[in-house]
Amino acid sequence: MRQAPQPDGTGVFDTAIRDLVLMQENSKSFFSKLGIDTRLLGMIGALVVVWIVFDVITGGRFLTPRNLFNLSVQTASVAVMATGMVFVIVTRHIDLSVGSMLGFIGMTVAALQVQVLPEVFGLGHWSIWIIAAFSAIAMGAMLGAFQGWIIGYLAVPAFIVTLGGFLVYRGAMWWVTKGQTQAPLDTTFRLMGGGAEGTLGETLSWIFGIVAAVAAVVLMLLSRRRKAGHGFAVKPVWAEGILISLAAGLILCFVWVMNSYPIAKGAMKRIARSEGIELTEGMVWYHGVAIPVVILLTVTVVMTIVAQRTRFGRYIYATGGNPEAAELSGINTRLLTVKIFALMGALTGIASIIASARLNAVDVGLGTLDELRVIAAAVIGGTALSGGFGTIYGAVIGALIMQSLQSGMASVGVDAPLQSIVVGIVLVFAVWVDIVYRRRTGQ
Template sequence: MQNAAKKLFANLGIDMRLLGMIGALVLIWLTFHLATDGRFLTPRNLFNLSVQTASVAVMATGMVFVIVTRHIDLSVGSLLGLLGMVMGALQAKLLPEIVGLGHPSIWIITVIAGIALGVMIGAFQGWIIGYLTVPAFIVTLGGFLVYRGAAWWVTSGQTVAPLDPTFKLLGGGAEGTLGETLSWAVGIIAAIAATAVMLMSRRTKARHGIAVKPAWAEGTLIALVVALTVGFVWLMNSYKVPDRAAARIAEARGWNVPDDFTMNHGIAIPVVILLAVAITMTIISRRTRFGRYIYATGGNPEAAELSGINTRLLTVKIFALMGGLTAIAAVIASARLGAVGNDLGTLDELRVIAAAVIGGTALAGGFGTIYGAVIGALIMQSLQSGMAMVGVDAPLQSIVVGMVLVLAVYIDIVYRRRTGS
């Protein structure tokens, strides 16, 4: 029976780490669903869970590259707070005086400025690490302290509000979604695109004489991907917008609707941003020279440098990318809250590192996957949300998450020893 299962998974080409993470996630969901009398696995809670996961997951995709190259970034939470505060001050105080209150360009300028600042700060950290050879732990620990203090100085410790209405849509909520119809359109396009990519990959492998999965295995995987995509869209479209909120949204958009008008949320914009980031980062890691250099350097830095890879410049690029992704996460986090306070991003650096490690990224370097980091972030958020719904105190939540992190690393070590990977 066990050999048959191994043969089945081998034919399907499913990574056992991925299977283990999905199994752990399903177990967590079922446990909390029973503990909350059926309130966990509902469209409303899963919608909120997807939005809450987005900002940490976006940063976790960048943390994969950082850890793969045998570095660490302890500054992302503080940097998120600083970037959020700067973007909040831009749209609430500076830009309205320049372009006018409520101008449609405010949110665009804010996002571009935030990402540019994040990239510059990340590149500066990478330059210190790569060219001045100061350990990443020390550099980013210094950043952890500096950026949190700098965030306070931007507004003298005052909470920034209100944010631009269009900017706030990037954080989700009843209005920050694609809506039912567009969600279905995006889901169908995504399913078709995933199917086409898998078939083209199979054809390319066959053309170059590379072994491919059996036709039934390929068909099974395609059917699974399509079913998961359609199922996710259906769940998001099953979450109904409260009647008063739906009426307010319809009135603001100038719709002429009947008295019994109803509206469903659909896919939240933060989730769309996360999917776009995850797909882009996956392409970078698998299909570009930059991605190959990252994994080669993480596997053996000395050999990579001897082979001609500029590992110092590579470090600058990786931390610049991490800074840009932190800015995107700051957009999501601040927009979701509708305000920016001094506590924005507190302890996010630990959540991001934990998400990457739980997702299978090796602290020794050389291995890590983007999808693993996203699933790791979802596992982290599921634990926190589930424990909050059950009524577990915050200190105990931290204890449980810490124990899960240590257990995940131990399991990964055992797995690598047995497989020799």
């Protein structure tokens, strides 16, 4: 039964709803003209909400340069792996072994630089960190390729193969040193984990930021010109202008924040001594962008190019969308599986460098539960377990959201068991929201 329009409050209420709907539609068309997808907006919105809530609860201690710097360093390892997990999940596989693999690689490479390489070259030799880093990446790629071969060519489900890997690597990690913790690591190697020394420093950070901002602007303009050259519709000039200023602004803003975090007095003395600089009263140095974050940003850019601009990436998404169609189009989906897992392994190697360098030690617990953090980051970032959909930037933002939640709760004083409970609930909730979103937009 429809009610007749009434002259009292109901009418006002109706108008309010209509206005709200209109406003929503207007804002929708505003964002659609900008060409930013709503999912990305949603994730950034969630991140901003998490940050503001914790900032209010902690009385302004969350959104400080110091905390944001730490957050960026803590996110790096999981985020690097999450970019690879996107490809794995997009092709309808899963990798449960990355946490254990990170531990196994970390322990092996730590033993290499603590016990083996100093014997060969002498302690602190310049080549040690290069050999160690290269070994980590190569070892990851080989372990991953082997798993991918079993999955692709022997047709054992990825869930089982990587569950096996999960157990095997954790056990193998123990055998490498009979459970002994390896420390301290090579001093140059340690820079890749961040810390007071492991940053670009102020000047280099600014150069890095300006180069990145200019590159972003140039790429966006080139893409616009190319599209216009083909006679395709391009965004309105004002929309393009907003996007370009946003991109450049965000990059420079990030560098500015990182450059506002002063290095502690003790660390300054240490650095000054090692570099032979005279410390004077009132001298202040700032951190700048951490090296693991530079690694993460590089990985993100490269993986985005791979996803969007290469045959390999195109085949990954095609196989995820319809494996049979991919096969019929002449794509060798078995070999593709090997490559995807090899790439996942190589990224795990990079993540293990960051994680072990940050702690300056490797014990048998390194990487525990990381596989779940990585999968959660990819899934919160919009990667669909049913395959075919997922973005690299989404996974990185997903990792940042997860880490923000955990660091935030830790700084508020929430104890560890409750942290797990909250993160678990958030994960399920985020995926539910994503499913509803997909159903609405008909993807």
